Amino acid sequence: MAIRNLSEFVEQSRQKDVSAEVFELESSHLLEVKLNGRVWAKSGSMVAYRGGVKFTRQGMLEQGLGNLLKKAVSGEGTQMMKMEGNGRVYIADAGKKITLLRLGGEAIFVNGNDVLAYEDGIQADIKMMRKVSGMVSGGLFNMRLAGSGVVAITSHYEPLTLAVTPDQPVFTDPNATVAWSGNLSPDIVTDISLGTLFGRGSGETVQLKFAGQGWVVVQPYEEIYFQSGQNGGGGGGLLGALTS
Template sequence: MSKYSIRQFVQETQQEESARDFFELETDRMLEVNLNGRVWAKAGSMISYDGNIKFEREGMLEHGLGKFVKKAFSGEGAQLMKANGQGRLYVADMGKKITVLDLEGESFFINGNDLLAFQDGLEWDIKLMRRVAGMMAGGLFNVRLEGQGLVAFTSHYEPLTLHVTPDKPVFTDPNATVAWSGNLEPEFVTDVQLKSFFGRGSGESVQMKFSGNGFVVVQPYEEVYQAQQS
């Protein structure tokens, strides 16, 4: 249906009052957080809220000097905000599709640009990909999360999960790689043949190689990251 009356439009697009879980997908591209305490979210991701909620940008030294130094290198994409209070908070990121995972003691890596929100209490750390930073504009970083709680990440269009086994390593384009299981440590390789197709400066020639047992999540889109701030 392409035409709506006002009444029909409101009915089709109104929020779901029955939603009560901590993280609820209000739509495929908008996350509702039923807040009673604190949640971490990507800075700038707030769309709307009701209730008594206060927002605060993450303090530089809040998590110790180590994370501060890493954030200085990883740029604005790593910025998080805290939302404290009671109410409903709606977050989104450039209309990207949202996936919610319930971690049950597992660890999980997410590309720092694709992390949308996570439940307070999860352990997290920023991992810099220094070896690839000189090969691609802006380099890459990721966030490792572990523990019990919910985490939401984004992808352009539908994500695809690829299984990694000892006899079948998986190679991915870093710009299309969204997340991977916490037991995997990717290495970066350069494909000389691809260089001949895309040119010496192309990120296409740099690949992430995943070996072992686990999985990696990719998106049908190559996201170009802004150069880091010096």
């Protein structure tokens, strides 16, 4: 790698404005939010800011009673924060790749851990998968994002979008599944022979089955999450009784 003098480094790495959009990628791993009002972001994702910005963790009442109940039962859920005011905020999530999607009245589902930020015009609702408690090491919940505005999602490395058709369902590893189209509702399926073949734990036999017409986004990485039940918390049986 070439050695740069200090002025070259500062010039090449400095913040640049190339768009008037609220969300602008400074790099594939760092998002600038031009704040003039309110934006929702993953709690703890702020790496720098300037201007008059107030950060507030998402309140219990703002989550809605249904979302609050799901979080209480499962111990799962991405904590969001409000960013309010006027200024520039720079956010990131463990160096993951950031993808910006503009919704024009559509809805998408995103793995809860992969939601980085969304504009105030987007409605977010927590959804949980059926009969999955204790079967996978994470990814038990997802968020339905709908409305008009831009959302920022993350993935490890470059994501891949697979088409789902009525005659060609798609099966995915829950820990590698990032997002899917709003009209799809995945089923949980198991394959004992798969776990036997690869000699891995029982969690590896769990798959998501996407059937119908739409698409699903996967990443080339199995992201392991930690359930509250694994460290002495709640979760468990009640989760399996909940439906999305």
